[in-house]
Amino acid sequence: MKLDKDSIWTALNKESGGIKVKISKVAKAGTLESNDILVMVMPNDNDTVELELESIVMQQFGDVIRKVVLEKVKEMGIESITIKAQDKGALDYTISARVETAIKRALA
Amino acid sequence: MPGNNPGMLQNAGILGADSIILDLEDAVSLTEKDSARVLVREAIKNVDYSNVEVIVRINPLDTEFGAEDINVIARVKPDTILVPKADEAQIKQVDEMLNKIEAEEGIEAGAIKLIALIETAYGLETIYDVIRVSKRVVGVLLGGEDLTSDLGVKRTKEGEEIFYARNRVVAACKAMKIDAIDTPFTDTNDYEGLAKDAAKAKSLGMTGKSAINPRQIDTIHSVYAPTEAEIKHALRVLDAMEEAKREGKGVFSLDGKMVDAPIINRATTTVELAKILGLIR
Numbered sequence: 001m002k003l004d005k006d007s008i009w010t011a012l013n014k015e016s017g018g019i020k021v022k023i024s025k026v027a028k029a030g031t032l033e034s035n036d037i038l039v040m041v042m043p044n045d046n047d048t049v050e051l052e053l054e055s056i057v058m059q060q061f062g063d064v065i066r067k068v069v070l071e072k073v074k075e076m077g078i079e080s081i082t083i084k085a086q087d088k089g090a091l092d093y094t095i096s097a098r099v100e101t102a103i104k105r106a107l108a
Numbered sequence: 109m110p111g112n113n114p115g116m117l118q119n120a121g122i123l124g125a126d127s128i129i130l131d132l133e134d135a136v137s138l139t140e141k142d143s144a145r146v147l148v149r150e151a152i153k154n155v156d157y158s159n160v161e162v163i164v165r166i167n168p169l170d171t172e173f174g175a176e177d178i179n180v181i182a183r184v185k186p187d188t189i190l191v192p193k194a195d196e197a198q199i200k201q202v203d204e205m206l207n208k209i210e211a212e213e214g215i216e217a218g219a220i221k222l223i224a225l226i227e228t229a230y231g232l233e234t235i236y237d238v239i240r241v242s243k244r245v246v247g248v249l250l251g252g253e254d255l256t257s258d259l260g261v262k263r264t265k266e267g268e269e270i271f272y273a274r275n276r277v278v279a280a281c282k283a284m285k286i287d288a289i290d291t292p293f294t295d296t297n298d299y300e301g302l303a304k305d306a307a308k309a310k311s312l313g314m315t316g317k318s319a320i321n322p323r324q325i326d327t328i329h330s331v332y333a334p335t336e337a338e339i340k341h342a343l344r345v346l347d348a349m350e351e352a353k354r355e356g357k358g359v360f361s362l363d364g365k366m367v368d369a370p371i372i373n374r375a376t377t378t379v380e381l382a383k384i385l386g387l388i389r
Contacts, residue, residue, distance in 0.1 A: 029143050035115035093154035094114040097147040104142065 021077045027105035030090075030098035037090040039069075039102040042082040049073055049080070055087035068092050072099040110135035111144035111164075117151040120160075123322040124329070126384070127161035132177050133168075133192050141173045145180050152184045163223060165190040169198050178202060182209040182220055190249065194224035196237040203242035218244060223289070227251030228258045232273055235280040245286060249318060250277045252291030265293075265301050267308065278313035290317040292324075299327050306331040333385050334378045342375035342382075349375075 028040040044050065055065055065087055072095075073081060081103075087095070109116045111132045120128040130151065136144040152162060164186045167173035178189070182205070191202055199222060206220050222244040226232050232255065239245050252270045256263040263269065270291065281288035290309035293302045306317050306328050317328045334342070345362060349372055352360035360367055382388045 033113070033115065035118065036113075090114055091118060091154070093150040094118075094147065097150040098143070101143045101146050104146075 020079055021107065023078060023081055023103060023106035025106055027102050027108075029101035029105060030094075032086060032088055034088050035090055035094065037065075037085055037087040037095050037098050039095075039098045040084045041099075041102045041106050042084075043106070044080055044082045047080045049078070050082045052082075052084045053087065054085070056089055057087070064092070065090075065095060068095045069099050072096050073103070076100065076103050078103060111148045112136050112140045114147060114151075117147065118155055121155065121157040124325050125160065125319065125322070126316070127163055127188075128157070129163045129165050129190055129318070130186075131165045132173070132181075133165050141167065145173075145177055149180050149184050152181070152186055161187045163188040163190050165192060165225070166202075168193045169201055175205070178205050179209070182206055183213050185213075185215050185220060188221040188223055188246065190223045190225055192225045192251075193228055193231065193254070194226055194238050195228070195231050196234060196241045199224055199238055199245065200241045203244055206244065220244065221246045223247040223249050223287075225249045225251050226273075226277060227254035229255070232276055235276060236283070239280060239284045239286060245284075247287030247289055248277050248281050249289040250274060250291045253294065255291075263294075265295065265298070265305070267305060271312075274309060274312050274314065281315070282313060287315045288313060290314040292318045292320040294320060296321040296323060299324075302327050303331055329385065332381070333387065334382050338378055339382045339388060342378035343388075345371060345375035346379060 023041060023043050026040065026042045028038065030036050030038040032038050049070060051066060051069055053062065053066060053069070055062055065085075069083060069085060073083070083099070090098070109120045109128060109130050111117070111130050117130060120130070130148045132141065132144050132148060148164060164181050166177035166181065166189055169175060181189070189202065189206075191199060202222060207217065209215070210217050210219060222242060224231070224238050224245055226235055226238070226248050227250075231238060235248065239248065250270070250273060252267070252273070253263055255273055256269055259269070261269045274290065278288045290306070293305045295301055302324055309317060310331060316332065319325050319328055345367060348360055348362045348367060379388070
C-alpha cells in the first residue's frame with residue numbers, strides 16, 4: 001500500500017481504534033447543483049461536532065442526512081469540527097463523499 | 109460521465125448504454141480531482157449499475173493524479189479502467205499496480221480489465237505492443253480529438269484524417285481478438301452525421317462506438333444492430349452447422365454456397381450481438 005497522507009491516517013484510525021485527528025483550516029467540497037451537497041468544514045476549539053444543515057428535503061430526510069454526515073466525521077476520527085452543509089437532494093453516498101473530501105482538504 | 113457530477117453518476121446506469129465511462133480526466137477540473145475520485149469510488153460502491161459495464165477513465169500516470177486514481181478506484185473493483193494517452197510503458201505500469209492492489213484486497217487476479225485509449229501518434233504506431241503488454245487489455249478506444257491534435261491536423265466531421273488510425277486500430281484489435289471502439293462524434297445535435305460516422309466506422313471493422321451524450325446512444329445502437337435479415341441468415345447458418353455436425357459432415361453448404369469458418373464466425377457474432385441488444389432470445 002502506498003503510504004501517502006490519506007492512507008496513513010486511515011490506517012492509524014482503523015488499527016488504533018481511533019487516533020484523534022484535528023483539522024487545521026477551513027475547507028469545502030461539493031456544489032449547489034441538484035443531487036449534490038455543499039459542505040464547509042471549520043476547526044473549532046470546543047471539542048464538539050457542530051452541524052448546521054440546510055436541505056431542500058429537510059422535513060423528509062433531515063435526520064438521515066444528519067446521521068450520514070456525523071457518521072463520516074466519526075469514522076474519520078474528528079471530534080472537534082464545525083460543519084455547514086447545504087443539501088440539494090444528494091444521495092447518502094454523495095453526502096458521505098463530500099464530507100470526506102472537505103475534511104481531507106482541511107487536513108491537507 | 110463527469111466524475112464530479114452526482115446527478116449524472118447516479119443515472120448513468122439507466123441510459124441504455126452497454127458500458128459507461130465515469131471520467132476522472134478531462135471532464136473534471138484540476139481543482140476537483142480529489143473530490144471526483146472520492147465521489148466515483150462511492151458511486152461504484154453504492155449505485156446498482158446492473159449489467160452495465162463500469163469503466164473509469166483515470167488521469168495519465170505522468171500527472172500527479174494518475175497513481176492515486178488507481179490506488180483509490182481499483183480497490184472498489186470497477187469492471188474496467190480506461191487508460192488515457194496509452195503507451196506500452198503506461199499500460200505495463202497500470203497492470204503492475206493492479207496486480208498489487210488485487211492481491212491486497214482479495215480481488216481475483218486479473219479481474220480488473222483495461223481499455224487502452226489510443227490518442228497519440230506514438231500510441232497508434234506502437235498499438236500492437238500496447239495491447240500485448242497486459243492480458244488485462246480487452247479493448248482499444250480511439251481518441252480522435254487528441255490524436256488529430258497530436259498529428260497537427262484538423263478534425264472534421266467526414267473524418268478522412270482518422271481513416272488510417274481507424275484501420276490501424278481495427279487491424280491490431282482483430283489480430284489480438286479484442287474490442288475496437290470508435291472515437292465519439294462530437295456534434296451532439298447532428299444525428300444524421302452521427303449515423304453516417306458510426307456506419308463508416310462499422311464498415312471498417314470497429315466493434316462499437318463511444319458516445320459523448322446519452323442522446324447519441326439510440327442512433328449508435330441502430331447502426332450497430334444487425335438487421336432482421338442478417339439475424340435470420342445467421343440463425344440459418346448456425347442451424348445448418350449443427351445439422352452438418354450431427355451428420356458428421358466437415359463441409360456443408362447453405363443456399364448452394366459453401367459455408368466456411370469466417371461465415372460461421374460472422375453468424376455467431378451476429379447472433380450474440382442480437383441477443384445482447386434484446387432482438388432475439
